[in-house]
Amino acid sequence: MFVEERQALIYEELQSNGRVRVKDLSKKFNVSExxxxxxxxVLEKEGKLRKIYGGAVLAKENVQRKLASQRKNINLDAKKNIAKKAINIIEPGDIIFLDISTSSIEMAKLLIxxxxxxTVITNMLEVINILVSSNINVIFIGGELDYGHDGFVGSLTNQMIDGFRFDKAFLGVVGVDINDNSVMTYMPADAQTKKLVLSHSKETYMLCESEKFNQIGNYQYAKIDDFYGLICDKDLSLGLHKELKQYDIKVIE
Structure with missing residues (x-):
């Protein structure tokens, strides 16, 4: 087997499982450790992985800040799949929170x-614009407008949220790092709002496209085990399932 071929296979295993061990790879390819x-x-220099003791983990993509209008049509099918699964969780009489997330837009379209x-409570403008034509009881959370991300954040927003208690909350993520037990977003102001919603919800669900496991954000706002559940667009690999099991989180895929 050529060196390049072996390295390509190592990278494929990293993509499937999120991490590899030197000892296991040595046995698999019948070469020295x-x-x-x-x-x-070599793979680390190419930016494909990050070495850790005894092996390596998949390198995370550092996602740059984008406007909501730029992001909402990216991976649209994945977001629609997540929205369908999230809607099925909602029970009659629930008070739910939808945060600033492009997946929340797809949920709002189905909720109509x-x-x-x-009762739907949200701090995202487009969600309100969609639900205004529905018969759903809607409460809008105001505050300081983050123009780029189409919603309200900051101290005034958090003061309004602080008075509510939610049956279920659905929060978007920018990146998830299983190894560090970290859930990330773009900016501190959005992070503080998300953290407050987490503390005021009986069940909080992460709206997580599968690619988010290979991305990182600028600011950690929660740990994986702070969430009740994770809703993904498609079946996760066995490796990801094994890693998530340690956090005792309900995985809906």
Missing amino acids: DLIRKDLN NEQKPM
Whole structure:
């Protein structure tokens, strides 16, 4: 087997499982552990992985801040799949929170046709614009407008949220790092709002496209085990399932 071929297979395993061990790779390819370490060095220089003790983990993509209008049509099918699964969780009479997330937009579009009685509380402008034509009881959270992200954040927003208690909250994420037990967003102001919602909700669900496990944000706002559940667009790999199991989080895929 050529060196390049072995390195490509190592990278494929990283993409599937999120991490690899030198000892396991040495046995799998019937080569020395030193040779595997050299392979990992090459892949790390290419920005494909990050070496850790005894092996390596998949390198995270540092997602740059984008406007909500730029992001809402990216991975649209994945967001629609997440929205369908999230809607099924809502029960009659629930008070739910939808935060500033492009997946929340897809949820709002589906909620228009829902016949279940519920109350939707949100700080996202586009969600309000969609639900204004529905029969749903809607409460809008104001405050300081973040123009780029189409919603309200800051101290005034948090003061309004602080008076509510939610049956279920659905929060977007920019990136998830399983190894560091970290859930990230773009900016501190949005992070503080999300953290407050988490503390005021009986069940909080992460709206998480599968690619978010390979991305990082600028600011950690929660740990994975702070959430009740994670809603993903498609089946996760066995490796991701194994890693998530340690956090005792309900995975809906």
